[in-house]
Amino acid sequence: MYPALASVLTTLAALPMQFGGMLQTPLGQAFVVVVAIAVVVLIGRLVLRVAWRLVTIAAVVIGLLLLLSFFGLGI
Secondary structure, eight states: OHHHHHHHHHHHHHHHHHHHGGGGSSHHHHHHHHHHHHHHHHHHHHHHHHHHHHHHHHHHHHHHHHHHHHHHHHH
């Protein structure tokens, strides 16, 4: 493994221990909750963006199939 990468990984592994006391306070716990909510909202936005595109594509495809069926060219 690269020495610089090993140093970064070691530092990241020790990071929660350095903040452990700070996250035990009510304000620290509120911060953790707000960050968790922000992560859920960001992931939700991405999922909804994909879902919205899928719904739009489905509506267009079904609308085209409906128009084709009106003219007797249905599948």
